Amino acid sequence: MSSYNNNTALFAAARRVAIFGGTHGNEMSGVTLANLWAKNSAEIQRKGVETRAFIANPKAVEKCIRYVDTDLNRAFSPENLSSLGGDTLPYEVQRAQEINRIFGPKGSPEAYDVIFDLHNTTSNMGSTLILENSKDSFNLQMMNYIKKAIAPASCLVLLNEHPHLKYSTSRSVAKHPVGLEVGPQPQGVLRSNIFQAMRVILKHALDFIELFNEGMEFPPCTVEVFRVLERIDYPRDANGNIIAMVHPNLQDCDWEPLNPGDPMFQTFDGQTIHYQGPGTVYPTFINEAAYYEKQQAFLTTRREALVASSIRKA
Numbered sequence: 001m002s003s004y005n006n007n008t009a010l011f012a013a014a015r016r017v018a019i020f021g022g023t024h025g026n027e028m029s030g031v032t033l034a035n036l037w038a039k040n041s042a043e044i045q046r047k048g049v050e051t052r053a054f055i056a057n058p059k060a061v062e063k064c065i066r067y068v069d070t071d072l073n074r075a076f077s078p079e080n081l082s083s084l085g086g087d088t089l090p091y092e093v094q095r096a097q098e099i100n101r102i103f104g105p106k107g108s109p110e111a112y113d114v115i116f117d118l119h120n121t122t123s124n125m126g127s128t129l130i131l132e133n134s135k136d137s138f139n140l141q142m143m144n145y146i147k148k149a150i151a152p153a154s155c156l157v158l159l160n161e162h163p164h165l166k167y168s169t170s171r172s173v174a175k176h177p178v179g180l181e182v183g184p185q186p187q188g189v190l191r192s193n194i195f196q197a198m199r200v201i202l203k204h205a206l207d208f209i210e211l212f213n214e215g216m217e218f219p220p221c222t223v224e225v226f227r228v229l230e231r232i233d234y235p236r237d238a239n240g241n242i243i244a245m246v247h248p249n250l251q252d253c254d255w256e257p258l259n260p261g262d263p264m265f266q267t268f269d270g271q272t273i274h275y276q277g278p279g280t281v282y283p284t285f286i287n288e289a290a291y292y293e294k295q296q297a298f299l300t301t302r303r304e305a306l307v308a309s310s311i312r313k314a
């Protein structure tokens with residue numbers, strides 16, 4: 001990337017694109033779409049782009065579980081990607097190395113241009129695109145394009161560039177990593193509305209890449225994002241056992257403002273635990289099934305408007 005006219009960012013054409021499904025083996029919309037498109041890729045091909053659909057964790061897909069040994073979507077750290085040990089390593093670490101060889105190496109000029117990583121959540125989040133970098137104007141412009149293309153349906157953007165809460169995702173191997181999280185959908189279940197919402201977003205995302213590669217210039221824009229602030233755990237006793245549930249007033253209210261003093265948890269004997277933070281936050285991933293093991297009841301976020309410079313192909 002370099003500069004033009006002080007403010008137009010130039011990016012190389014995005015010629016190599018991948019769509020990952022089954023980074024988590026029990027998130028069925030992504031698994032199903034990736035399998036479908038691996039068999040017949042006509043729907044995901046665009047002029048001037050090669051798009052490859054790929055099942056990221058086939059062993060977990062086969063068993064319909066999130067992972068076999070360790071969470072693949074946390075496994076792309078420099079330590080894991082460079083660790084020796086071959087087939088003595090946890091399955092997902094071996095798989096991360098393999099994915100890094102095929103689609104990376106992470107951080108190198110040979111890496112894929114864009115990876116879309118398809119996920120489903122048990123939370124009532126609707127369609128959510130996940131970014132890891134607030135400075136990537138290519139991705140921000142893509143978000144702006146998708147939001148406009150699917151209106152009046154909505155699609156929110158979650159920005160995870162938190163110094164401690166950010167994790168090393170499968171998609172992070174690409175130059176422009178894009179997560180797509182759609183819910184609510186139970187683990188191991190396929191819901192037609194969720195499947196369809198995911199499919200439509202991918203269509204617009206690929207259209208954007210085609211237009212970009214054809215030389216279209218995208219003018220500066222602002223994109224509303226929800227920036228990850230804090231992880232909130234369930235209340236627990238001294239032995240680490242959960243002693244309260246997400247409060248009924250908060251359950252299913254992803255992206256709605258949570259104010260200091262609002263109900264947050266309900267104990268088993270009916271007592272309310274209130275949110276005590278300093279100001280209004282926007283909770284998301286509320287009561288996500290996969291996050292019980294991560295000691296996370298929900299994430300708090302803050303609304304921000306990010307500015308994307310104009311972009312065009314170098």
Ligand SMILES: CC(=O)N[C@@H](CC(=O)O)C(=O)O
Binds near residue numbers: 073120130179
């Ligand atoms: C429910 C779920 O798996 N969510 C994803 C979010 C992401 O892709 O960043 C994860 O925790 O890896």
Ligand SMILES: [Zn+2]
Binds near residue numbers: 023024027118119120
């Ligand atoms: Zn997932």
